[in-house]
Amino acid sequence: MRPRFAYHRPASVEEACRILAAxxxxxxxxxxxxxxxxxxxxxxxxxxxxVVNVKRLPGLAAxxxxxxxxxxxxxxxxxxxxxxxVIRSEYPVLPFTARYMGSPAIRNLATVGGNLCNxxxxxxxxxxxxxxxxxxxxxxxxxxxxxxxxxxxxxPGQTRLGPGELLTGVEFPRRQPPWxxxxxxxxxxxxxxxxIVGAALSIHRDGARVREARVALGAVGPTPxxxxxxEALLASHGLTDAAIxxxxxxxxxxxxxxxxxxxxxxxxxxMIGTLIRRGLEALRxx
Amino acid sequence: MADAYPLExxxxxxxxxxxxxxxRTLLEFLRExxxxxxxxxxxxxxxxxxxxxxxxxxxxxxxxxxxxxxDGREVTTIEGLAARWQAQSGAAPPALHPVQQGFLDEGGAxxxxxxxxxxxxxxxxLEANAAPTATEIQAGLEGNLCRCTGYTKIVTAVAVAAExxxxxxx
Numbered sequence: 406m407r408p409r410f411a412y413h414r415p416a417s418v419e420e421a422c423r424i425l426a427a428x429x430x431x432x433x434x435x436x437x438x439x440x441x442x443x444x445x446x447x448x449x450x451x452x453x454x455x456v457v458n459v460k461r462l463p464g465l466a467a468x469x470x471x472x473x474x475x476x477x478x479x480x481x482x483x484x485x486x487x488x489x490x491v492i493r494s495e496y497p498v499l500p501f502t503a504r505y506m507g508s509p510a511i512r513n514l515a516t517v518g519g520n521l522c523n524x525x526x527x528x529x530x531x532x533x534x535x536x537x538x539x540x541x542x543x544x545x546x547x548x549x550x551x552x553x554x555x556x557x558x559x560x561p562g563q564t565r566l567g568p569g570e571l572l573t574g575v576e577f578p579r580r581q582p583p584w585x586x587x588x589x590x591x592x593x594x595x596x597x598x599x600x601i602v603g604a605a606l607s608i609h610r611d612g613a614r615v616r617e618a619r620v621a622l623g624a625v626g627p628t629p630x631x632x633x634x635x636e637a638l639l640a641s642h643g644l645t646d647a648a649i650x651x652x653x654x655x656x657x658x659x660x661x662x663x664x665x666x667x668x669x670x671x672x673x674x675x676m677i678g679t680l681i682r683r684g685l686e687a688l689r690x691x
Numbered sequence: 692m693a694d695a696y697p698l699e700x701x702x703x704x705x706x707x708x709x710x711x712x713x714x715r716t717l718l719e720f721l722r723e724x725x726x727x728x729x730x731x732x733x734x735x736x737x738x739x740x741x742x743x744x745x746x747x748x749x750x751x752x753x754x755x756x757x758x759x760x761x762d763g764r765e766v767t768t769i770e771g772l773a774a775r776w777q778a779q780s781g782a783a784p785p786a787l788h789p790v791q792q793g794f795l796d797e798g799g800a801x802x803x804x805x806x807x808x809x810x811x812x813x814x815x816x817l818e819a820n821a822a823p824t825a826t827e828i829q830a831g832l833e834g835n836l837c838r839c840t841g842y843t844k845i846v847t848a849v850a851v852a853a854e855x856x857x858x859x860x861x
Contacts, residue, residue, distance in 0.1 A: 437757065510743055513746075
């Protein structure tokens, strides 16, 4: 059983921010797939934090595509991400990644915003959204601000959200045509599992020449991270065998993995190199 | 901040109105308030699928949802699944949902503890995909654990049910 918790159900983003400002320890409930478990496991027999249910706030579940941007509302579910026609056709990496997460029933609940705000170092969407140059939109007492996703994560379970602030969406530029991107993940089970390590790789070609690259990693440090020196190397050298090998080495060097029940730090470091190499080779060949 | 909030929804075709505390899960509401104990409590963390119910025809793990979050929606539990099928297909009572019949005919259940959730997940899958491949059936049931059967007969039961539903709808 979960302990009974104080419950708030704000009707607007503004009201949610007011409540969160007044109760900085309150937990935000969106899909609940992490929080409801956490309330049961970590707060058993204790006085739990108040819960602010934002799940039914109007407008935050929308996925909006304009000529220049793609915006995922914070409350968009993983199922919605899988089913959205433009996401499916232009960003199949997002449905591909979402299908790794949970089960159909979990994906009907779990939200994009929750996956970001839960700030698990092993979360699957952050590396992909980092490689898409995403930024998050945050509502708060003094209005709305935008933060590059790369600066949003502060540590395990820690984000840049301040008192009274609520993540309302995540946006990334809609490139035409979309830059090729892949998400490579290592895990033990096909379903209901958490990544041992994950890597998102993207390149932008101009003709045959690689102009830009993105290398974003998950589960190899306290936060998801980009590897700027690997990106710069790929942008200047292209997808040669030597550059791919060097980019994988740079990714391994940037990794700060821990040992835990899923894998040792040494194994994670080795495997992140393998995933980077695998993803870049697939981009080269695909 | 209120202690309890009004909740109005349809459960197995019946309209239900209650005052419900904010912290009450949908599973607690179904089992304890409505005495619909066919939906099982097992892991209580969304990992095993034993508590799966349909909300507007799609599968959800009711143990990690708040009851208040299904306000205005249509919930179907294992107790209402046969009637849901009868309403969809015109089959006469007491016809079971083809997934239930398939589990019976193919031996898809052993101890039975996962079965209600497994059947609901399969029924939800077939509402979205009338002709799933074996791989799609496995993916549809990936959130439902069974510690007895080894899953083979469950996947067969769902495939048989899908085939029967397509025939009956022709």
